Amino acid sequence: MFTLNRIGILLVLSFFFSSGSSFGQQALPYARSIIDTLSAPGMHGRGYVADGHVKAAQFIAGEFGKLKLQSFGNGYFQEFPISVNTFPEEVTLKAGDRVLEPGQDFLVSPCSQSISGRYELMPLSAAAIKDPQVLLTQLQEARNRVLLIDKTGFSHAPKEDKQRLEDVLAFLRGFKNNPAVAVIVLTDEKLTWHVAQQPCERPQLIVNKAAAPDSFRFVELEIQSKFIPRLTTQNVVGLLAGKNPGKGLVVYSAHYDHLGRLGRNTFFPGANDNASGVAMLLSLAKHFAQPQHKPEYDMLFIAFGAEEAGLLGSRYFVQNPLVPLENIHFMLNLDITGTGEEGIKVVNGSVYKEHFELLQSLNREKELLRQVSPRGEACNSDHCPFYEQGVPSFFIYTLGGIQAYHDIYDRSETLPLTEFEDLHRLLIEFTKKLELIY
Incomplete structure (x- = not known):
């Protein structure tokens, strides 16, 4: 009888513990x-x-x-x-003689359209970021080139300058008459991607500066996007x-x-x-x-x-x-x-x-x-x-x-x-x- 009671108690305890474990x-x-x-x-x-x-x-x-x-x-x-x-197909970037890895070394702005070819880089100055007139002047020299913007130079900039940089990047993505074919942004920030509902006018690539060569004059791009x-x-x-x-x-x-x-x-x-x-x-x-x-x-x-x-x-x-x-x-x-x-x-x-x-x-x-x-x-x-x-x-x-x-x-x-x-x-x-x- 003692054995049966003991078994009964164990069964009851096991029920409660198993019920609790479902939590x-x-x-x-x-x-x-x-x-x-x-x-x-x-x-x-x-x-x-x-x-x-x-x-x-x-x-x-x-x-x-x-x-x-x-x-x-x-x-x-x-x-x-x-x-x-x-972006169902090819997404490649070669900076100088270095092939960069998507997701790890660079991202493509999710609104980017397709682009293919070898292009000369044109650095965009800090003055162009801050002054709209300087920006428009420099853009006239960027025809059929890829603009290069070093975002790391703004790491310790005032808040208004950082916002101005983001505004310029948005402008360059959406400016239909932008003479440049694309924009590359060098950053030391974490690479974070998103989803875009609509395509923008110009492709934009965000590149981990540490992964890119110290200096490079040309890039080879193969970005195949598909807008649905x-x-x-x-x-x-x-x-x-x-x-x-x-x-x-x-x-x-x-x-x-x-x-x-x-x-x-x-x-x-x-x-x-x-x-x-x-x-x-x-x-x-x-x-x-x-x-x-x-x-x-x-x-x-x-x-x-x-x-x-x-x-x-x-x-x-x-x-x-x-x-x-x-x-x-x-x-x-x-x-x-x-x-x-x-x-x-x-x-x-x-x-x-x-x-x-x-x-x-x-x-x-x-x-x-x-x-x-x-x-x-x-x-x-x-x-x-x-x-x-x-x-x-x-x-x-x-x-x-x-x-x-x-x-x-x-x-x-x-x-x-x-x-x-x-x-x-x-x-x-x-x-x-x-x-x-x-």
Whole structure:
């Protein structure tokens, strides 16, 4: 009898420990597998070359299907059109006799058009940056040449001079009658890429000065861009019915798109931005889809497309909502959740103070994250279009750890997921408390 009681106690304890581990230890292997998959070369940076965005969306929809989330038709997809400039083919730069590596040594401005050939360089003086008349004069001498601008000379310049430099660079990209064929900018800053919806008039290349020769008079360029004026991409949307269906929603969101490819051989993995957020989204969906964790209210899980192109997926959803926006009790947007050594930052934390204080108190009670820090309004992720329509929302991102961002080094193998488990548990606890508020 003693043996049976002891076995019974062990079984009960194992049940509780296994249930608790779903907060963390069971979440982490699944999350890592999601990040590995989404940031793998076969996803092509989840951009618009080789259908990377479609492959990623199909994978997420497959995970929604495994969890038996309800779709709104079209296989969890909400399609919408965008325009985008891409680089599917050759992207090469030879400075003097040195061949530079895309992503590592140089980037091409995402709005750049195609260019091919060998060109003489023409340095643009600091005086031309500061004086519009001098700039126009020097431009007349730049016909069929590549302008060279050394940005490192402005490292310690006054703020207004730095802004003037950025204004000149924008002018040179967009000036239709620019006599120069392209612009090369030497920099000692981190190389950070983006997505462009439209092409600009002149190609612009940003080159790591340390990678370039000390002096060179000629460059050989082979940049093949492809502008797509109308491309169909998609949000991925799944609904988990709660115990009280139709009486309001809690929304979790994360964008799945990233920067794609820069030529045939260079891609941007986007492990932290934002495969990590998608991994958190799916981990939460997996938790709440279990019968023992069924939420009181409906939960909507949205993986947004085209965030990097300007929050296009979330804006389309708000303009074409699949659920009434007024039915959303609260939205939590997850964008960059792969570190956490310094805790988390909560955009709109100083706006929705009651909700933020709840999040903080839960963190203190459970002793999870180092800090939960508030931030004010910021239209810097997919919560913004919802917030602008009056939907209460937080945007949460982790702090500390690796600095890889919008570059080729944002890889799964170097992403620590330091506080992923604790953030996962905090969000679960917060969601449960939200149900009591509403």
